[in-house]
Amino acid sequence: MQWTINGQVREAEVDFRTSLLDLLREQFQLSGTKKGCNQGACGACTVLVDGERINACLALAVQYQGREITTVEGLAEHGKLHPVQAAFVEHDGFQCGYCTPGQLCSAVGMIGELERDLPSAVTADLAAGQIEWQRDELRERMSGNLCRCGAYNGIADAIAAVLAEELGEEIAR
Amino acid sequence: MSALDTGRSGDTQPAGVALAGDYWRPEGRPDPLGEKGRSGIGAPLSRVDGADKVTGGARFAGEFRFDGMLYAALVYSTIANGRIFGIDTRDAESLDGVALVMTHQNAPRLNTPPVFLRAPNGAAGDDHPIMQTDRVHWNGQPVALVLAETQEQADAAAESIRVDYAAEPAMTDFAIAKTQARQPDNLLGGPAEIRVGDADSALAAAAYRVDATYTTPRHNHNAIEPHALTLAWVNEPEGEGETLRIHDASQCVDLAVASLAEVFGIDISRIHITSPFVGGGFGGKTLWQHQILAAAAAKLAGRPVRLALSREGVYRVVGGRACTEQRVALGADDRGRLQALIHSGVAAMTRHNNLPEPFFQATKCLYAADHIRLSIDVADMHMLANTFMRAPGESVGTFALESALDELADQLGMDPLELRARNEPERDPTSGLAFSSRHLLEAARAGAERFGWSERSATPGGRHDGEWQIGMGCATATYPYMRMPGAVATITLTPDGATVGIAAHEMGMGTATVQTQVAAARLGLPVEKIAFRYGDSQLAGSVLAGGSQQTAAIGGAVIAAQRALVTELLSLVDEHSPLSGLSPDEIECRDAGLGAIGDGSRFESYRQILASAGRSELCVEASAAESQELGNWSMHSFGTIFCEAGVNAVTGEVRIRRLLGSFDCGRILNAKTAASQFRGGMIMGLGMALMEETLFDARSGRVMNPSLADYHVPVQMDVPEIEVMWTDIPDPHTPMGAHGVGEIGITGVGAAVANAVYNACGKRVRDLPITLDKLL
Numbered sequence: 026m027q028w029t030i031n032g033q034v035r036e037a038e039v040d041f042r043t044s045l046l047d048l049l050r051e052q053f054q055l056s057g058t059k060k061g062c063n064q065g066a067c068g069a070c071t072v073l074v075d076g077e078r079i080n081a082c083l084a085l086a087v088q089y090q091g092r093e094i095t096t097v098e099g100l101a102e103h104g105k106l107h108p109v110q111a112a113f114v115e116h117d118g119f120q121c122g123y124c125t126p127g128q129l130c131s132a133v134g135m136i137g138e139l140e141r142d143l144p145s146a147v148t149a150d151l152a153a154g155q156i157e158w159q160r161d162e163l164r165e166r167m168s169g170n171l172c173r174c175g176a177y178n179g180i181a182d183a184i185a186a187v188l189a190e191e192l193g194e195e196i197a198r
Numbered sequence: 199m200s201a202l203d204t205g206r207s208g209d210t211q212p213a214g215v216a217l218a219g220d221y222w223r224p225e226g227r228p229d230p231l232g233e234k235g236r237s238g239i240g241a242p243l244s245r246v247d248g249a250d251k252v253t254g255g256a257r258f259a260g261e262f263r264f265d266g267m268l269y270a271a272l273v274y275s276t277i278a279n280g281r282i283f284g285i286d287t288r289d290a291e292s293l294d295g296v297a298l299v300m301t302h303q304n305a306p307r308l309n310t311p312p313v314f315l316r317a318p319n320g321a322a323g324d325d326h327p328i329m330q331t332d333r334v335h336w337n338g339q340p341v342a343l344v345l346a347e348t349q350e351q352a353d354a355a356a357e358s359i360r361v362d363y364a365a366e367p368a369m370t371d372f373a374i375a376k377t378q379a380r381q382p383d384n385l386l387g388g389p390a391e392i393r394v395g396d397a398d399s400a401l402a403a404a405a406y407r408v409d410a411t412y413t414t415p416r417h418n419h420n421a422i423e424p425h426a427l428t429l430a431w432v433n434e435p436e437g438e439g440e441t442l443r444i445h446d447a448s449q450c451v452d453l454a455v456a457s458l459a460e461v462f463g464i465d466i467s468r469i470h471i472t473s474p475f476v477g478g479g480f481g482g483k484t485l486w487q488h489q490i491l492a493a494a495a496a497k498l499a500g501r502p503v504r505l506a507l508s509r510e511g512v513y514r515v516v517g518g519r520a521c522t523e524q525r526v527a528l529g530a531d532d533r534g535r536l537q538a539l540i541h542s543g544v545a546a547m548t549r550h551n552n553l554p555e556p557f558f559q560a561t562k563c564l565y566a567a568d569h570i571r572l573s574i575d576v577a578d579m580h581m582l583a584n585t586f587m588r589a590p591g592e593s594v595g596t597f598a599l600e601s602a603l604d605e606l607a608d609q610l611g612m613d614p615l616e617l618r619a620r621n622e623p624e625r626d627p628t629s630g631l632a633f634s635s636r637h638l639l640e641a642a643r644a645g646a647e648r649f650g651w652s653e654r655s656a657t658p659g660g661r662h663d664g665e666w667q668i669g670m671g672c673a674t675a676t677y678p679y680m681r682m683p684g685a686v687a688t689i690t691l692t693p694d695g696a697t698v699g700i701a702a703h704e705m706g707m708g709t710a711t712v713q714t715q716v717a718a719a720r721l722g723l724p725v726e727k728i729a730f731r732y733g734d735s736q737l738a739g740s741v742l743a744g745g746s747q748q749t750a751a752i753g754g755a756v757i758a759a760q761r762a763l764v765t766e767l768l769s770l771v772d773e774h775s776p777l778s779g780l781s782p783d784e785i786e787c788r789d790a791g792l793g794a795i796g797d798g799s800r801f802e803s804y805r806q807i808l809a810s811a812g813r814s815e816l817c818v819e820a821s822a823a824e825s826q827e828l829g830n831w832s833m834h835s836f837g838t839i840f841c842e843a844g845v846n847a848v849t850g851e852v853r854i855r856r857l858l859g860s861f862d863c864g865r866i867l868n869a870k871t872a873a874s875q876f877r878g879g880m881i882m883g884l885g886m887a888l889m890e891e892t893l894f895d896a897r898s899g900r901v902m903n904p905s906l907a908d909y910h911v912p913v914q915m916d917v918p919e920i921e922v923m924w925t926d927i928p929d930p931h932t933p934m935g936a937h938g939v940g941e942i943g944i945t946g947v948g949a950a951v952a953n954a955v956y957n958a959c960g961k962r963v964r965d966l967p968i969t970l971d972k973l974l
Binding site for chain 1: 244245247248249250251252253254255256257258260261263348349350351354419420421422423424475476477478479480506508509705706707708870871873874875877878879880881882905906907911912913914915916917919920
């Protein structure tokens with residue numbers, strides 16, 4: 026069986042019961058992706074598949090052959106931190122660091138959703154073509170990633186800083 | 199850019215740092231590092247391990263590997279009391295990949311572990327024998343363990359094991375258990391009852407009275423990293439026997455080694471635990487059955503083992519906070535002066551552990567009442583032993599006490615902050631000791647101003663925003679300063695910098711970062727020249743990551759090690775050295791070397807001293823001074839929490855609109871990581887106030903919501919932007935003038951929210967969590 030992970034083709038023979046999360050952690054030793062609940066409740070296992078975020082604990086490994094999988098280990102390029110990673114360090118968007126890989130992948134996927142103008146539960150006008158990038162939009166969209174240390178303010182600040190950089194102006198509160 | 203380069207402050211003072219002396223004595227000198235303007239101290243340095251944590255490079259305990267490693271799965275009992283009369287493991291043993299099924303019938307003989315707070319080396323949650331008999335002591339006790347080649351195989355095999363029980367009557371209903379409550383023989387080593395004067399008579403005679411019962415449910419820590427370990431019995435060369443090597447998620451590596459050594463009947467030198475990263479602890483990552491079972495199974499199977507508890511497994515095997523029922527009775531005169539203060543009640547416990555949830559701890563020091571009575575009883579239950587969870591006692595105790603203060607203020611028609619100010623004590627009201635450092639009123643005033651407290655409506659229900667009723671509440675936060683014995687630090691100085699080693703822990707508090715800053719400032723070196731080693735049982739001494747005491751414990755040991763280092767360095771210099779003839783107390787560490795205090799011309803760099811003496815490195819080890827300060831003063835951190843809540847008039851939903859914490863915790867060592875600690879505690883407080891509850895089935899004793907889908911913790915959208923501020927006034931009697939900041943954040947929050955909800959809608963909720971059904 027074959028998977029494309031962080032741009033590399035990887036092969037392994039696995040149990041049909043193996044989750045994508047366990048494939049990454051146990052077969053390929055890509056332990057950056059974390060297991061917090063193994064039932065889709067905490068978001069620690071969030072990875073990107075073809076650019077979209079999913080809970081790797083709820084995905085069977087065999088389903089994801091041939092798809093482009095990106096984990097936290099694949100976010101930095103040429104030894105340079107991804108802007109979201111650098112912003113998390115600067116804004117103290119974590120304490121223990123265990124939920125962090127999931128938060129980071131989730132943030133990268135979420136920014137893509139904003140860029141594609143996908144609405145969320147707090148979007149005032151679902152029919153409006155354009156999503157206003159404001160703090161509640163990103164907070165709502167990041168609410169599937171639990172952080173028990175309580176770094177939520179730092180996480181929101183970090184993502185807002187990255188969005189502000191992209192937008193060229195501050196993100197509305 | 200490395201993490202070390204970000205966030206460095208220009209707040210510098212080039213002067214060197216003299217050796218700290220006897221800060222713990224009444225006439226002693228404060229640690230010079232506590233002075234304002236010290237180079238690097240307080241600077242918002244980004245985490246030194248930040249890059250590792252954002253790239254996936256930080257390896258947690260369940261991510262190490264050994265060759266030939268097996269995966270473990272546990273089977274948990276489904277009764278709360280009784281015995282196993284049949285256990286059928288045949289199906290499990292026949293499945294592919296299964297290497298071992300361990301039950302009480304084949305487990306190796308193990309000694310009962312020493313219990314935390316009961317035995318000097320105790321790290322264990324309870325004193326039950328571990329898989330040694332057919333007895334079941336709580337619903338969820340491990341009764342079988344499977345080892346297999348893969349996790350999938352182990353999990354499937356565990357599910358195929360059938361266990362038959364002979365159930366016996368069990369005490370699983372707190373409502374019944376509390377009617378048979380007993381007074382424990384101690385509370386955290388102190389008395390379980392404290393009396394000053396005659397509080398009951400004073401209460402009866404008081405003009406104004408509040409007398410109410412407050413209840414708080416069970417809570418679970420829910421660190422996002424479930425407990426996990428990877429271990430092996432490693433054969434040492436040349437017939438030297440075996441060493442148990444454990445990668446664990448631990449906040450007490452040394453206590454865990456000592457306890458495991460007793461369980462397995464081996465010398466402590468035969469056990470080595472490392473725990474460089476811990477994915478959240480909050481009091482839960484000590485020694486529980488899973489580590490012992492994993493080591494026993496590895497021994498039996500003759501192969502290394504990884505055991506990662508499922509989220510449900512954490513609820514079954516690792517204790518949480520016990521439920522409490524507390525009475526707070528306040529009697530006051532018409533000016534709000536407290537004449538009587540009673541705080542008593544019951545907490546659930548077992549006969550096999552020693553932690554009555556110490557809810558009256560905060561009440562001991564907060565208010566100047568003329569008559570005080572504090573007492574705690576415990577209700578023995580058949581349940582998993584309860585344990586420490588962030589601010590044990592203070593978190594739930596301040597909910598009761600600070601709610602009652604608000605009720606009294608309401609009765610008196612007085613501003614709740616003013617009521618608290620009128621009862622500010624001169625000395626500790628129960629111990630009679632002077633406070634080492636208490637600036638609660640300054641913190642309260644500054645917080646009130648920043649928050650806009652003056653805009654609070656004096657009468658409930660006075661503010662609306664559409665269908666939202668808006669209210670403000672406040673509460674006092676407090677947590678004691680502690681510095682436990684046992685801390686030892688090593689400093690290894692080379693021409694290129696220094697390595698500081700101490701058996702302490704980093705679970706996200708920022709220990710590695712802050713202690714790097716402190717060591718750099720103390721030794722006169724840039725932070726880039728300091729390596730801080732921790733989380734390894736082979737390092738000298740023992741430091742518990744608990745009781746918010748690590749910062750002070752490490753600080754005290756590094757102070758001692760700095761003195762040893764300077765003494766050693768001075769012994770190396772010859773008569774031509776500019777330092778010749780100086781004693782350690784005439785020396786300060788500055789500019790990567792030693793200099794004479796007040797004489798810029800007398801200086802020699804560490805590099806020169808080592809080179810002249812022909813040394814490539816110098817290694818010293820020293821123990822922290824005894825914690826005499828704790829006997830000389832009443833030592834606590836303080837703060838005031840301000841909350842603005844919205845209560846939906848239609849649905850009863852509560853949303854927190856604003857939250858501010860203004861703290862008095864001595865000198866703040868890193869503005870960035872300390873702010874995160876305060877906010878993190880306050881967010882756990884919001885969870886406690888509004889949603890957290892471990893649901894315990896009173897019929898079966900089983901936890902009914904052992905998952906993050908059913909036990910709700912705050913999520914991003916539940917948490918407003920939280921403002922934190924601090925007095926930054928050093929405590930002259932602690933290392934660095936600092937207090938720990940890990941636990942105070944959760945205290946006071948429950949009451950601040952409840953008081954804001956009352957101010958919003960006029961409903962007083964005395965039963966946590968404040969869910970919408972209680973407001974309809």
